[in-house]
Amino acid sequence: MSEQFDAVIVGAGPAGLMAAKIAGENGLKVALLERKESITSIQRSCATMFAIEDESYFGERMYFNEEQKRLVFPVTGFSIPYEGPYRNFYTWNVYTSDGKHSIKLGDYDVNQAKGSKGRLSVTYSKQALLKGLLSDAEANGVNVFTGTNVVGLKRDSGLNTVITAEGRKFSGTFTIAADGINSRLMKLLDLNKERIFYGTLQGAGYYMTGVVPEYPEAINFPQLFHKPSGYPVMIWVEPSPYGEDEYWVYSGGPTYPDLNYKDELDRCIQDSPFSGWFKNAEIIREHGHVANIWSPSPMPFKDNVLITGDAGWTVEAECTGSMMSGLKAAHAISEAMRNNKPNKEGVQNYISWWKKHFPGSMDYREFLTVLSGGLVGEDAVTYLHKLVDEILPCSLNPYNLFNNMNAAIMKKMPQIQKERPDIIAKMQAMGGMPVEEQMKDIIKSGFPN
Ligand SMILES: Cc1cc2nc3c(=O)[nH]c(=O)nc-3n(C[C@H](O)[C@H](O)[C@H](O)COP(=O)(O)OP(=O)(O)OC[C@H]3O[C@@H](n4cnc5c(N)ncnc54)[C@H](O)[C@@H]3O)c2cc1C
Structure with missing residues (x-):
């Protein structure tokens, strides 16, 4: 016998928890299914920047109101309490692999002197966010089932039934797919057939104490390269809100058979121009992520399943985009009922x-060029980045983040033409290719769900 609900929500990340909280508040009978035993224990990497405070994203202008301790989404028209810790950060610094130069996106001293008014955004605690959403959902009567791994979906006589690996069945008038970037429901619904696959990203992360980067309240971004493949390895060093010298440190990039991102992270920490930042550092926890890159789902609905958050977007919708779509999906179901x-x-x-x-x-292909840009190789990237000696404006919007850098490099074209015509030829060859062609090796080594 299956248990019957108005809405069965699969996945209790930011999208699913927000959907559950709203559907519960609206009076629906809701089941929230999560395969992890503990919803608030975080295993998947997330830098937990409040994304994005400095400009519009997904048509929203979200920000953190520290006086009232609320995350505010004025365009969509809601806010939620956030009681956890937070920490301002002020710039983004992109380092060349030799550690001798960084492109400064934002003026650290000027922004820091302005305090909250000069920040790019805050880092916060995802655990505290999920805890708050979960307790609101439970207070509104949502039935929460943890340790429940959805593996099947059937539609019969106007009802959807999801089937779990543990042999349970949950039926509902509507289903919400909030099962994240490698969504099982998207696969079961055959919706990935309508999307283009661009490869698989992988990464490893440490939560560390005792880290001393050059700019403590900034995103520090050494751009390394994997020696055998030449693939770019992105390293992020980001301040945590829990302690002055506590940081999230990640490494990530495209899948390549011989590329192990944990090894790359260890290389950065132990034997790189950035090792000095980690002289007295200690690893507290480890994280990881595997993320397929798909073009966004053109239609977020099939057979009474609504798609939300990362399940239907290109790489990450961020916690903010996921919460917005969870809220909108739950309101839409309430209205339909x-x-x-x-x-x-x-x-x-x-x-x-x-x-x-x-x-x-947003045009997802602009984001893909961020991923493919490093494919011109270490020598070219290092040379080009060293040409940028002015402080550039910053944006946390991944679609715009690198536009300012590219524009600054373009200004140096006459110099590049004179000194390194080989790099211009490389850039022109890459620029003339469709993004699918630029990314063909990454696509080949990925593993689509
Ligand atoms: C390295 C890295 C850094 C990031 N940094 C930031 C950042 O700074 N700021 C930001 O806002 N975002 C960041 N993100 C992105 C952010 O983590 C995601 O966009 C966000 O968590 C997506 O929320 P979601 O609810 O859509 O999916 P998820 O958070 O992935 O939640 C999906 C849930 O569904 C569950 N699930 C999956 N399959 C099943 C199944 N079959 N049955 C039952 N349950 C299932 C999962 O266990 C999970 O709990 C980062 C991501 C990475 C990888």
Whole structure:
């Protein structure tokens, strides 16, 4: 016998928890299914910057109100309490692999002197965020089932039934797919067939104490390269809100058979121009991530399943985008039930919202060029980055982050033409290729779900 609900939500990350909280508040009978035993223990890497405070993202202008301790989404029209710790950060510094130069996105001293008014954003605790959402959902009667791994989906007589690896069944008028970047539901619904696959990203991360980067309240971003493959290895060193010298340190990039990101992270810490930052550092916890890169889902609905958050976006929707779509999906279901239209027409508001705010608001191919840019190789990247000697404006929007750097490099074209025509030829060859061609080796070594 399956248990029956108005909404069965699969996945209790930011998208699923927000959907559950709203659906519960709206009076729906809700089941929230999560395969982990503990919803608030975080194993997947997340830098937990409040993304994005400095400009619009997904058509929203979100920010953290530290006086009232609320995360505010004024365009979508909601805010949620956030009681955990937070820490301002002020710039993003992109280091060449020899550690001799960094491109400064934002002026650290000027921004830091302004305090909260000069910050790029805050880092915060994802654990505290999830805890708050979970306790609101539970207070509103949501039935939470942890240790519940969804492996199947059936549709029969107007009801969806999800089936778990543990042999349980949960039926609902609507299902919300909030099962993250490697979504099982997207696969079961065959929705990935409508998307283009661009490869698999992998990474390893440490939570560390005793780290002393050059700029403590900044995103420090050494750009290393894997020696055998030449692939770019991105390293992020980001301040944690829990302690002055506590940092999240990640390494990540495309899948390549001989590339182990934990080894690359250890190389950065132990034997690189950046090792000085880690002289007295200690690893407290380890994280990891594997993320398939798909073009966004053009349609966030099939067979009464609504797609939210990372499940339908290109790489990460960020916690903010995931919460927004979870909230919108839950409201749409509530409206559909009240209007006695438990079907696609009933949730049309959500479909229109998704199309406008997700695939319609950003061209995912711009993000892919961020990934493919490093493929020109270590020598070319180091040379080009060293040409940028002015302080550039910063953005946390990954779609715009590298535009300012590219624009500064473009200004140096006459000098590059004179000194390194070989690099211009390389850039022109890459620039003339469709992004699928630029990324063909990454696509080949990825593993689509
Ligand atoms: C290195 C790195 C850095 C990042 N930094 C930031 C940052 O600074 N700021 C930011 O906002 N975002 C950041 N992100 C992205 C952010 O973590 C995600 O976008 C966000 O967590 C997505 O939320 P979600 O609810 O859509 O999916 P998830 O958080 O992935 O939640 C999905 C949930 O579904 C569960 N699940 C999956 N499959 C099943 C199944 N079959 N049955 C039951 N449950 C299932 C999972 O266990 C998980 O709990 C980062 C990500 C990475 C990898």
